[in-house]
Amino acid sequence: MGLDRLGSIAAFVKVAEQGSFAAAGRALRISPSAVSKSVLRLEDRLGVRLFQRTTRSLSLTEDGETFLARCSTILAEIEQAEREMRERAAKPSGLLRIEMPTALGRLKIVPELGRLTARHPQLRITATFADTLTDPIAARLDAIVRIGFPRDERMMVRRVGTIRYIVCAAPAYIAAHGVPQSLEELDRHDCIQRLPQDGDCVASWWFRNAENGEAFQRPVTGTMTFNNNDAVVEAGLAGAGLVQLHTYMAEPHLKSGTLVQVLDAYAVDGPPISVLFPSARQLSPKVRAFIEFVSEILAR
Structure with a gap:
């Protein structure tokens, strides 16, 4: 017609x-x-x-x-x-399709999602997890949580938090090897290394310069290297060596005492955490609600 x-x-x-x-x-x-x-x-x-x-x-x-x-x-x-x-358009409703990094989503966002759906009873959520880049348009996703500096001209980006790097160890490791007091002492410690999934070189650790506060990278050495964050955490919990983790990975273990933070003065902020969503004239209520919710979680 x-x-x-x-x-x-x-x-x-x-x-x-x-x-x-x-x-x-x-x-x-x-x-x-x-x-x-x-x-x-x-x-x-x-x-x-x-x-x-x-x-x-x-x-x-x-x-x-x-x-x-x-x-x-x-x-x-x-x-x-x-x-x-x-x-x-006035209230979040319908199906919200989201994708999140595996560890960040599992540890920080998923445990809280029930509060989001309780707040908006007409909202339904389908979540997937990926640590590599996904084409959000082809996957028909409403929003993607990403760590780093994503570049996609088709997507709008809202920063919702910041990664922080800290060094931890199990009490058993500290009892056997002592607490490192400076970055130079890392050379005589066993540091569990991480191999990025999209690379073949082990990742250096990030630290804060005590004099000017700037972030810098420093290579470390150790007897174990993993390309999986969960494996790095498990090795650290077992007392196999020092580990550098994002705070959200370490948080539950620091609370329980199964990990202890060391080198506190050198902890440093890392890349941003952002929510990406397809570019549009108006931000849909369900995506807006999700962005606000993730910002609230990460602020805590």
């Missing part, structure tokens, strides 16, 4: 409701002649007369009454659809 056809139907219904072209024109904010021409075009297209016109009165024909009943129902359904869309 073309826009002109829908407009002429709306004009016809308004004339039937108001009883005159002049009143319909005032209601539609167009001239009476424009209303009359629109109804005439509709009658020509249908091949029937919808109104019986005299110099003093305007009344529906039998065909007009039949057509009015159908058109009134159609326009009411359109108005209902618009109301539903406005309501959806």
Whole structure:
């Protein structure tokens, strides 16, 4: 149905409701002649007369009454659809498809998601996990949580937090090897290294310069290297050596005492945590709610 056809139907219904072209024109904010021409075009297209016109009165024909009943129902359904869309725009609802880094999502976001759905009962969530880049458009994702500096011109980026690097060890390791007091002492410690999934060189550790506060990298050595964050954590818990972790990975173990933070003065902020979502003129309520929620979690 073309826009002109829908407009002429709306004009016809308004004339039937108001009883005159002049009143319909005032209601539609167009001239009476424009209303009359629109109804005439509709009658020509249908091949029937919808109104019986005299110099003093305007009344529906039998065909007009039949057509009015159908058109009134159609326009009411359109108005209902618009109301539903406005309501959806006002509060988070529907299916939210998200993707998160495995460790960050499992440890920090997933345990809290129940509060988000309790806050917005009409919201449903489907979450996937990936530590490598995903094409959000092809995957039909509403939002992606990423660590680092993502570059995708098709996506908008909202920063929601910051990674922090800390060095930890199990109490058993400290009892056997002591607490390192400086970065130079790392050379005589067994440091559990991480191999990035997209690289073949072990990752250096990040530290804060005690004098100027700037971040810098320092290579470390050790007897074990893993390409999986969970394996690095498990080796650290077993007392196999020092580990450098993101704070969200270490947090539950620091609370339980199974890991102890060392070299506190050298802990440093790392890359940002961001939520990416497809570029659009308006941010959907469900994505906005998710961004605010993740920001709230990471702020704590």
